[in-house]
Amino acid sequence: MLPKAWIVSIGNEVVSGQIVNTNGAWLAKRLIVLGFDVRRIIAVPDLEEEVVEVFRDAISKSVDVVISTGGLGPTYDDRTSEFLAKAIGKKLIVNDEALKLIEEKYTVKGLPLTEHRVKMALMPEGAKPIPNPVGTAPAILVEVNKTVIIALPGVPKEMKAIYEEYVEEFLKQRAPKVYRFEKWIKVTGIPESSLAPIIDKVVKKYRTVYVKSHPRGSELASPVIHLYIVASSLNNLDEAREIVEKTYRELVEEFLKLGGRVEELEINAVKGE
Amino acid sequence: MLPKAWIVSIGNEVVSGQIVNTNGAWLAKRLIVLGFDVRRIIAVPDLEEEVVEVFRDAISKSVDVVISTGGLGPTYDDRTSEFLAKAIGKKLIVNDEALKLIEEKYTVKGLPLTEHRVKMALMPEGAKPIPNPVGTAPAILVEVNKTVIIALPGVPKEMKAIYEEYVEEFLKQRAPKVYRFEKWIKVTGIPESSLAPIIDKVVKKYRTVYVKSHPRGSELASPVIHLYIVASSLNNLDEAREIVEKTYRELVEEFLKLGGRVEELEINAVKGE
Known part of the structure; x- marks a missing residue:
């Protein structure tokens, strides 16, 4: 429980x-x-x-x-x-x-x-x-x-x-010992205000995923956003990873349509201890 | 109570x-x-x-x-x-x-x-x-x-x-016997999607007011919106009327800034019975 x-x-x-x-x-x-x-x-x-x-x-x-x-x-x-x-x-x-x-x-x-x-x-x-x-x-x-x-x-x-x-x-x-999979990516060329509705849409699909955007550039002149995608699972790391990767792929697809560039920065896999 | x-x-x-x-x-x-x-x-x-x-x-x-x-x-x-x-x-x-x-x-x-x-x-x-x-x-x-x-x-x-x-x-x-003051107005020249954030902003200020927009024209070609503004009071009609009128004035001010035209259509004052 x-x-x-x-x-x-x-x-x-x-x-x-x-x-x-x-x-x-x-x-x-x-x-x-x-x-x-x-x-x-x-x-x-x-x-x-x-x-x-x-x-x-x-x-x-x-x-x-x-x-x-x-x-x-x-x-x-x-x-x-x-x-x-x-x-x-x-x-x-x-x-x-x-x-x-x-x-x-x-x-x-x-x-x-x-x-x-x-x-x-x-x-x-x-x-x-x-x-x-x-x-x-x-x-x-x-x-x-x-x-x-x-x-x-x-x-x-x-x-x-x-x-x-x-x-x-x-x-x-x-918290219980959960498996957590985290991914940081960098999105260039799209203002955070344009990312927001896309993130909202994608995140709604998955109960256990959370996405947070951290603006690093200037909103309009040269937008750079670091995105943190995290999901957890009680069962195993693969389950968490799969949700993060699905979310990631759906986000990237939308970002590319808007002319953005996407780069993977970091991946963390945290085992339940 | x-x-x-x-x-x-x-x-x-x-x-x-x-x-x-x-x-x-x-x-x-x-x-x-x-x-x-x-x-x-x-x-x-x-x-x-x-x-x-x-x-x-x-x-x-x-x-x-x-x-x-x-x-x-x-x-x-x-x-x-x-x-x-x-x-x-x-x-x-x-x-x-x-x-x-x-x-x-x-x-x-x-x-x-x-x-x-x-x-x-x-x-x-x-x-x-x-x-x-x-x-x-x-x-x-x-x-x-x-x-x-x-x-x-x-x-x-x-x-x-x-x-x-x-x-x-x-x-x-x-419901208790409340006094209710209602006003219908017509707003021409502003699409409903542009009215929405203004209504949201103004309505937040008053606990007992409710505003509903009814589109009557076409959203972009010739936008016509009927707006229903209603407030209630347990005490007297003036209290309800005042909130509706305040809301009305704030809305009109914003609508005029956007180049809209506003017309009053109907007023109902409902006494608690």
Whole structure:
């Protein structure tokens, strides 16, 4: 049995349909590639009764990993940390490590620690803060019984940066031993904005593949994109390799039609250990 | 207290992040305009334990309206009807009314009722089928205690058509007495594909507004679009009117920049009764 994961998107703008839940889809893709069984993506409003209930629900069902997004900022309606503390029966306290992370961000810019800034250091007792490489609010990690809960910010850029720099590595240790096949390629001559719809189309076909583009040149003058293609399998490396290669061939075919040039850079085959 | 609603998106492709949950966002918008309090948008895989649990959860919490999407088609992995029957403790039987609806669709085209086609008429005992104006699988309506559950197909075109032709009218009777302000306008000279991003941008600002475009001319040669702008308020008509007018003004400003012409067609003010 694969470890189970839930993704919880907290915020009125998501549950009211004002924005589409792209954070949820992005996280699901990443968790699946690591070998987690994503069982729910749940959007809830910034309401105590709903958020507390969803966290408690996950704990009582022994979901292995819960990742929430949203509600970590400095304003009055950012209350995820408070709700999380309630859900797990812990006090909400100023986390010294979190406060230090926040202080560093502001003192560099000569800004004082106001009440709203300190608020972002409030965490459930026993929580572990996770640095935010591109924003100010640290993420929160708590463990209750068998369940790890990681609360990330809702701003996609911050959510993704924290996930990629810190969370993914942590989760790999909790993930099953999967076989992972990775390929890096270089695409020249096509702007990233033209690659995006092609990648979206191809990626939709395969449940266990994830493709990420990293722009290296300038978007219009001389576009150079490094593409990372990864897939995983519980069974063997060939299965993962096959999905990556299929994805790769379909992408290349489309890129060539647009006059792009494609070069293979690197291949990694990671055995489940 | 507003009546509560949950939206349940059933399908591996949603919970795995292969597709972003646009159905959920669309339904949330529509339910909020009617005056429902959308408390959750939940994506789950096509797995019995998950789907049954979510339906049961909603019933035990006396959620007023649950709308699910997905899993109603003819293939083996379309099992929403079966799971719904399990969740509410009813037998799964061939619904005669549903069978007639399906038969009509196929006999018009001279096609026989195969096993896979009959499958789409299997519904929980006591369920009411809802016709599908653009596809074949009828939707399903059941009531359990205080909760109405409506299972719609996952194909966006079918889901929207059934909602607009049948479900919305039904839900209005369960909705609170809201004030609704509606405005129809005509936009000439801008293709719908250019209107779309503008509408998306403006609509995001207001929780209770919904804007729908109806193309009346040809997309490129002579684009004519009728736009429907609607907002609701629990308190008074002015509140709803103000949101519609603000939305209207912001839209018009952008449309004029693109060289479009705008004409007001019709205004409806609906008092909560």
